[in-house]
Amino acid sequence: MLAVAPNSVTESTTGKEDAVLHPPKELDAGALFVLKSRGSWVHCGYHLTTSIVAPSLLSLPFAVGLQGWVGGVVCLILAGLVTFYSYNLLSMVLEHHAQLGQRQLRFRDMARDILGPRWGKYVVGPLQFGICYGAVIAGVLLGGQCLKFIYLLSNPNGTMKLYEFTIIFGVLMLFLAQIPSFHSLRHLNLVSLFLALAYSACVTAGSIYIGFSKNAPNRDYSVNGSQENRVFGAVNAVSIIVTTYACGIVPEIQATIAPPVKGKMFKGLCVCYAVIFTTFFSVAISGYWAFGNQAMGTILANFMGNQKPLLPTWFLLMTNVFTVIQVSAVTVVYLQPTNEVFEKLFADPNQDQFSNRNVVPRLFFRSISVIVGTLFAAMLPFFGDIMAILGAFGFIPLDLIFPMVFYNVTFKPSKRSLVFWVNTLIAAASSVLSAVGAVASVRQTVLDAKTYRLFANI
Template identity: 65%
Template structure:
């Protein structure tokens, strides 16, 4: 097939209405023939959704069960600093995600719509930044999240099992395998857009388990069975300082997304203004869930808050809330975990599809279906195996937050915006952006050191396939 040249009328039309599905790759020099060869974009990142669908995807990717670790982060920060960090995290991420969306909209109006984070980096920073910085970090974020949530899903399943079999002999890694089988099936859903109905259910599920976690915390906090409330910070001065930065990394992970361009890629053109509406839906859900769970959980359990709040609902294996209530909360959590895991598999699926699929064959032809099933299944098997080998949710959360979510969600959107729109150095937005980038770069570096230090300290308790 030869290159198809675009006349000026077509180009101007794209600039007004946004790029269509043929404008799959960011570089304006690529012909349609080159774009059609990108099977990952053609099959996984289909641009067919509405702003409401975008809101579902955003809510699933951000308002995830990792929010159940917020009371634990408060144990390092205390009341005032904990609430301040929540407010700052919500404000800065909402702002940075909107900046990223504006850059994507601007590029789309110029006729080179970006569908992936690496496309943005390639076009704005250069291919080396995209290949050696953004791609490894995003892969670590997305695949690390899948691993962490596989572990969390296994822990929730084990908690349900121990309710009915207090002396049961099944190990944690066995429950992770069961959860991995569920993920194996869901991973075969062909495209990001195909997840819209699942992610609508996910939105209601996150509201449901957050309400249950809040109600359970209040119930236990008001009962005589709850622990004595102590809000003092544990450890010596050194541990307290490093604990603060560890908590910041956990909060960054909780607010993190890392796949904003891929989510915006699911929106049908024209894209202008749709991402903002989707973010408003997401952050309405986020404010309701994050603040209620964090405040009620820390109020009820103080510095005894566990890395997973639901663990505080048990005392020596016996639930401190009604058994049916504990069971229901865990089921809601497991179901949403599976939806979140599938969302974060999409960048991996896109890369696998781009590598192994044939864009000149139909999406559901034998030539494409067999490699898709094999590659995606292998991806899930590897993530499940790693989760079973290293079942330490808190440490994984902190490492992913420090090394992944900090640069992708707090720093790069600011850099992309300033390089794209070049605001005046005398303007407020320029200095606000520079301040955010510098502050969170410093926090990210310190949080990374704190996360690695915590892993070193915990190494003596690490054991492959530990039954924690």
């Protein structure tokens, strides 16, 4: 499903991406140093894939279990189609403004230029900053969980706690956080793409092996719980699935593309979604088929079994190594909006990026950012709940509501046109979903908070 951008650029500028209809704005240090526009559409595909195809996809069997076969698979398909359409709309709006000589490099820039300065400063900016930093916290937590799995495989009676592994992973992120720009991550994100394919293949193969083994767990595909819990569970599942498809940094990724940008983002999205449909559906369907409604928040926990691992140790070790390396790449990608804000506030654009004047504050503030995120991850080991909250409060508005509004305001399609009503319907439905999802996710977090304590070893 693609929207076609109206021909809103005059003939004298059509096809001339860099035609300056408005004076170009002087770049601040955040845009100049972190969001360097030097990449190709291939690099864009790497960045998009890493930002979306993350270890959060390992929670998809759990989400499908909250809805059942029909609801879960339909939700997976619809979320994929709608998010691809939404990201394509964002790309066309960005390309339109670039043709006018007003290239927007950040989500808050789009909101400011299209909806007004208050929207960018007080709504979209803080919202994006919050969800990206929340994704960093979730990434550090998942990295710690993977390290703990690896530890228990080699030392089943080990006494180290989850928060200790979370801190170890946080130390790794201290080093990766110093990578200077988003564009500098292109090679790391290429490796990340292959790692995502690798651990998804491992999880799929492991689920099929367990499902056909003589010790296969009893499978129940019914949706458990009271009517109230089923409703809230289904809404919570939608939030998890939408968050798994979510990106939240499409403008920043498109900012890394060297001009002219026209058509490049669409190619990058095609690369990304080819990987998405390969990994998401294979993991979700095989994991739910193997474990039914007993699928846990991350399917790797099911592989560990109740008393002993259900798969060979070497296989589980390999899967977790692939996962922990890839989650480090995902985490550093979602650090970029935070890094960009720090560069804008504390770096000097008139001096070299690697001068002492700019290196010292960069090292200090990025390190503080990782340390604080690691502390929160160690304190709050509720990975599934974090995913649901991020989806309801942040990713749904950024990825499913604002793109529709931006497109309709920018191109002003006729109110009789299909694209206007499709966009309006998606925005309205997503608003309802965000509100209900927020209630459901907070409710589930409150329930889990009665079970877990700070720095819990789960």
